[in-house]
Amino acid sequence: MLLKTISFSTLAVLFSLITIGGYVSASGVGLTCPDWPLCPHGLLPQTDFIIEYFHRSLAATTGVLVITTMAFTLKSKSAPTGMKIASIIAGGAVIGQITLGAIVIVERLHAVLVTIHLGLGIVLFSMVLVTVLFAYRLEKDRKAFQAKAQ
Numbered sequence: 617m618l619l620k621t622i623s624f625s626t627l628a629v630l631f632s633l634i635t636i637g638g639y640v641s642a643s644g645v646g647l648t649c650p651d652w653p654l655c656p657h658g659l660l661p662q663t664d665f666i667i668e669y670f671h672r673s674l675a676a677t678t679g680v681l682v683i684t685t686m687a688f689t690l691k692s693k694s695a696p697t698g699m700k701i702a703s704i705i706a707g708g709a710v711i712g713q714i715t716l717g718a719i720v721i722v723e724r725l726h727a728v729l730v731t732i733h734l735g736l737g738i739v740l741f742s743m744v745l746v747t748v749l750f751a752y753r754l755e756k757d758r759k760a761f762q763a764k765a766q
């Protein structure tokens with residue numbers, strides 16, 4: 617149940633992050649926050665760079681959630697190998713994606729880097745989705761087992 621909730625929350629936050637990333641790119645506000653890791657006023661958000669600020673804050677939250685999902689999956693005795701592998705790939709992808717986000721800023725939105733940023737985002741989303749599907753199946757199997765035992 618916990619694994620299902622954590623992994624699904626991770627997927628929901630990641631979906632919002634990717635959607636906002638698309639908006640950052642399409643509206644051309646990617647360099648409104650030209651520094652890294654913090655924006656010009658430190659941790660304080662400002663209207664001038666609120667979208668980019670939101671993208672980075674959500675990226676940090678997503679990072680914590682993906683790593684937490686991975687930790688719970690690896691700790692779980694009932695999680696199948698496929699689920700563990702997917703969560704490890706997601707953990708690696710989120711670290712790579714956050715690092716790449718920083719390089720995208722430093723390299724002033726180089727087209728190749730932004731394209732890789734999009735591609736890695738899709739890999740990350742797919743791996744978290746696979747983890748969620750496994751978590752739902754685990755929960756279903758657990759309920760079926762309990763019903764049989766009664």
Ligand code: HEM
Nearest residue numbers: 634637638640641646675678713714717718725730734737
């Ligand atoms: C898990 C972390 C992240 C994910 C999943 C993610 C995802 C995305 C996606 C899907 C886009 C849209 C790309 C496109 O439409 O071509 C985007 C754009 C962008 N992201 Fe991220 N991102 C993450 C972290 C970061 C971080 C940490 C930074 C900066 C420190 C960053 C900076 C940017 C910038 C500047 C753009 C706009 C690029 C442009 O203007 O073309 N991202 N992101």
